[in-house]
Amino acid sequence: MHLGVSESMRECEYSQISTRSSTPMETPYKKRTSRKRKWESFPGRSKFYCDGRIMMARQTGVFCLTLVLILVTSGLFFTFDCPFLALQLTTAIPVIGGVLFLFVLGTLLRTSFSDPGVLPRATPDEAADLERQIDVANGSTGYRPPPRTKEVVINGQTVKLKYCFTCKIFRPPRASHCSLCDNCVERFDHHCPWVGNCVGRRNYRFFYMFILSLSFLTIFIFAFVITHIILRSHRNGFLNALKDSPASVLEVVVCFFSVWSIVGLSGFHTYLISSNQTTNEDIKGSWSSKRGKDNYNPYSHGNIFTNCCSALCGPLPPSLIDRRGFIQSDTLQLAPPTNGITMYGATQSQQSHMVSETGSESVTKTSAFRAPNSFCRLPPPLSSSSRPVNQSF
Amino acid sequence: MQGFVPTATDGNMATEFHNLQELRHSASLANKIFIQRDYSEGTTCKFQTKFPSELESRIEWTLFEDTVKTLNNYYAEAEKIGGQSYLEGCLACATAYLIFLCMETRYEKVLKKIAKYIQEQNEKIYAPRGLLITDPIERGMRVIEICIYEDRGSSGSSSGSSSVSGSTAR
Numbered sequence: 295m296h297l298g299v300s301e302s303m304r305e306c307e308y309s310q311i312s313t314r315s316s317t318p319m320e321t322p323y324k325k326r327t328s329r330k331r332k333w334e335s336f337p338g339r340s341k342f343y344c345d346g347r348i349m350m351a352r353q354t355g356v357f358c359l360t361l362v363l364i365l366v367t368s369g370l371f372f373t374f375d376c377p378f379l380a381l382q383l384t385t386a387i388p389v390i391g392g393v394l395f396l397f398v399l400g401t402l403l404r405t406s407f408s409d410p411g412v413l414p415r416a417t418p419d420e421a422a423d424l425e426r427q428i429d430v431a432n433g434s435t436g437y438r439p440p441p442r443t444k445e446v447v448i449n450g451q452t453v454k455l456k457y458c459f460t461c462k463i464f465r466p467p468r469a470s471h472c473s474l475c476d477n478c479v480e481r482f483d484h485h486c487p488w489v490g491n492c493v494g495r496r497n498y499r500f501f502y503m504f505i506l507s508l509s510f511l512t513i514f515i516f517a518f519v520i521t522h523i524i525l526r527s528h529r530n531g532f533l534n535a536l537k538d539s540p541a542s543v544l545e546v547v548v549c550f551f552s553v554w555s556i557v558g559l560s561g562f563h564t565y566l567i568s569s570n571q572t573t574n575e576d577i578k579g580s581w582s583s584k585r586g587k588d589n590y591n592p593y594s595h596g597n598i599f600t601n602c603c604s605a606l607c608g609p610l611p612p613s614l615i616d617r618r619g620f621i622q623s624d625t626l627q628l629a630p631p632t633n634g635i636t637m638y639g640a641t642q643s644q645q646s647h648m649v650s651e652t653g654s655e656s657v658t659k660t661s662a663f664r665a666p667n668s669f670c671r672l673p674p675p676l677s678s679s680s681r682p683v684n685q686s687f
Numbered sequence: 688m689q690g691f692v693p694t695a696t697d698g699n700m701a702t703e704f705h706n707l708q709e710l711r712h713s714a715s716l717a718n719k720i721f722i723q724r725d726y727s728e729g730t731t732c733k734f735q736t737k738f739p740s741e742l743e744s745r746i747e748w749t750l751f752e753d754t755v756k757t758l759n760n761y762y763a764e765a766e767k768i769g770g771q772s773y774l775e776g777c778l779a780c781a782t783a784y785l786i787f788l789c790m791e792t793r794y795e796k797v798l799k800k801i802a803k804y805i806q807e808q809n810e811k812i813y814a815p816r817g818l819l820i821t822d823p824i825e826r827g828m829r830v831i832e833i834c835i836y837e838d839r840g841s842s843g844s845s846s847g848s849s850s851v852s853g854s855t856a857r
Contacts, residue, residue: 416829417826419719419832423720423721446726446727447727448727449728453726455726464723466726466730467730468730593729593730600768604768607768607772607777607780608776609766609767609793609794610776610779610794611766614824614828
C-alpha cells in the first residue's frame with residue numbers, strides 16, 4: 295500500500311511501516327524470495343490465467359465448444375447471409391446482428407472469466423475456534439462427529455447452515471460447495487460446463503444476460519437465414535438457393551437445435567430471478583410449498599420487479615479471494631505511540647526467531663495458508679496484501 | 688518508553704525501524720476471537736453484536752457494540768439496493784462494464800471507508816487496550832478477528848490497558 299506523503303503523520307508512520315516491512319532492505323531477517331501471487335497457491339481446483347486475472351473451472355473443453363459454435367455460426371451468418379440481406383432488405387440487419395453478437399461474446403467471457411463469489415477457506419485459527427465451539431456444543435472430542443449444522447432464523451423461516459469440511463466454515467445461507475471446483479461459492483446457482491465456471495453471486499447477472507442475448511441472437515440468425523433462403527428460392531428455386539448458400543443450412547441446423555434449450559433455459563432463469571431462487575434451491579425444492587404449508591422463500595422481496603432488479607442491478611460485491619495479491623510473510627506490527635500514553639511493541643523477537651528457525655519457506659507463507667495453528671504466533675498481517683480496489687472482475 | 692520512538696517527520700524510516708527493533712518490548716499474541724456473521728436478516732453482511740466473554744476484562748461492551756454496529760451500518764450501505772445502485776447497475780450494463788475501469792463501484796468505496804474506520808478504531812480504542820481488529824475483508828467477510836495481546840513481561844497474566852500491543856498498520 296502506498297499512501298501519499300501528504301497524509302497525517304500518524305497514518306504515514308503506519309503505512310510506511312507496513313510498506314517497509316514488505317521490502318527486503320530494511321531488515322536483516324527477511325530473505326529475498328520471489329514474490330508469488332495468491333492465485334498460485336489457491337487451494338481449490340480452479341484454474342487461473344493471465345497472472346490471476348482470469349479464473350475458470352478445471353475442465354474448459356465444453357466452454358471452447360460453446361465459443362466455437364457461437365463464433366462459427368455468427369461468422370457464417372455475417373459472411374454469407376448478411377451481404378444478401380443487407381442489399382435486399384436493410385443494412386440494419388447486420389448492424390443489429392453485430393451488436394447482439396458482441397453483447398453475447400462479452401457476457402459469455404465475463405461469466406466465464408470472473409470469480410463467481412468463491413469464499414476463501416478459513417484460516418487455521420478460525421477453523422480451530424469453530425472446532426472448539428462445536429466440541430463444546432457436542433460434548434464430544436476425538437472421532438468425527440455427524441454433519442455439523444447450525445440453525446438460523448431468516449425472516450421467520452428456519453434455515454440450516456451446513457459446515458463445510460473442506461473449507462472449514464459454516465456456509466452462509468445460499469452458499470454451496472462446488473465439488474468440481476472444490477470451492478464454496480456464495481449464492482451458488484449451478485456449475486455450468488458450457489461457460490466453464492460456476493455461476494454464483496458475482497456472475498449470475500452476466501450469465502443471465504448471456505443466455506438471454508444468446509436466445510435473441512439464435513432466433514435472430516435463425517429467422518434471417520430462413521428469410522434469406524426463402525428470398526433466394528423465389529428467384530432461383532429452393533434447391534438452387536441451398537446450393538448457392540450452403541452455409542445457411544449449417545446455420546439453420548445449429549440454431550434449430552440450440553434455440554429450444556437456450557430459450558428454455560432463459561425462461562427458467564427468468565422464473566428463478568423473479569422468485570429470487572437459485573437453481574440449487576429450485577432443484578432441491580427448498581422453498582416449495584410441498585415441503586410444508588409454512589414453507590416460503592425468505593429471500594424474496596415480495597414482488598417480481600424488486601426481485602429482478604436486485605438480481606440484475608444490485609451492487610456487485612468485490613472478489614473475496616484477492617487472487618492477484620502477493621503472498622506476504624507476516625508483517626511486523628509496529629507503531630509509534632498514539633498520544634504518548636501507551637507504548638506499542640511488537641513481536642520482533644518472535645519474528646526473527648521464527649524466520650531463522652524455519653527458513654525462507656515460512657517467511658513467504660501467508661496466515662491463510664499456514665501450517666497447523668498455534669496461538670504463540672505472530673500477529674496477522676493486517677496490511678498484508680495491497681488489495682487492488684478496482685478488482686471488480 | 689516514548690523516547691525510543693522518534694517521530695517520522697523526516698522520514699528516515701530505516702532508523703526508526705531499527706530503533707523499534709531494538710526495543711525488545713514485546714507483546715505476545717495471547718488469543719484470537721472471532722465475531723461471526725449474523726444471518727438473521729438474510730445474506731446481507733452483518734456481524735453479531737453479542738459481547739464475547741474474553742473481552743469482558745479488556746473493553747467496555749458499549750465501545751465494542753458501537754464498533755460492530757457501525758461496521759454493520761457500513762456494510763448495509765454498501766449492499767443497499769435502491770435508486771443509486773440501480774443507476775450504477777444500468778449504467779454499467781450499458782457501457783458493457785467498461786466503466787469500472789475508471790470508476791470504483793459503490794461497494795469498493797464503502798470498503799475503503801470501512802478500512803479507514805477500522806484503522807481509526809484500532810488506534811484510538813483497541814490498541815490502547817491490547818486488542819487489534821482485523822478488517823473482515825481480509826478474512827473473506829466471514830468473521831471479525833480480534834487479536835488479544837498480552838504483555839510478555841508480566842509473567843503470563845493478562846495485563847490491563849497499559850499493556851503493549853501490536854497495532855494496525857496500513
